[in-house]
Amino acid sequence: MHRDWDVVSESERDSNVSGAAAKPASESAKKTVAAAEAYLDAHSAEKFSLEKIARALYINQSYLLRVYKAATGQTLLHSHHRIRCEKAKRLLEETDLNMSAVSEMVGFVTPAHFSRVFRQMTGKTPSQYRKAQRDMYREEGS
Numbered sequence: 001m002h003r004d005w006d007v008v009s010e011s012e013r014d015s016n017v018s019g020a021a022a023k024p025a026s027e028s029a030k031k032t033v034a035a036a037e038a039y040l041d042a043h044s045a046e047k048f049s050l051e052k053i054a055r056a057l058y059i060n061q062s063y064l065l066r067v068y069k070a071a072t073g074q075t076l077l078h079s080h081h082r083i084r085c086e087k088a089k090r091l092l093e094e095t096d097l098n099m100s101a102v103s104e105m106v107g108f109v110t111p112a113h114f115s116r117v118f119r120q121m122t123g124k125t126p127s128q129y130r131k132a133q134r135d136m137y138r139e140e141g142s
Helices: 012-016 027-042 050-057 062-071 075-094 099-106 111-122 126-139
Strands: none
Touching: 027 050, 027 062, 027 075, 050 062, 062 075, 075 099, 075 111, 075 126, 099 111, 099 126, 111 126
């Protein structure tokens, strides 16, 4: 028996690689995605582990990957990085912590990896992002 989210054609997979809109998900898939995102948010500072996520949600790893990608158009690892970068953005905007401290607080092992992922996700290095945000606030205050 195939469920609507189990069968993803090759063209649908290829169209989702670029982050294109994903196909509509069933209620079960939506619940799985919501639970996975809640887990990622709560455990964002921890090392990414598909095994831990699937175990926490009581589902098969390959099923989790397939449903998540079909419903969101993104991989779990991409979402993990997105959540970490959103938390890093808040720290960069609201604190004067150095990059090593921000990197460690959001769960990256090295500042270099943090900077590389942050730049991939935002188009700016953490330092460039912080400077741009502070410049913007200064302009608003003038």
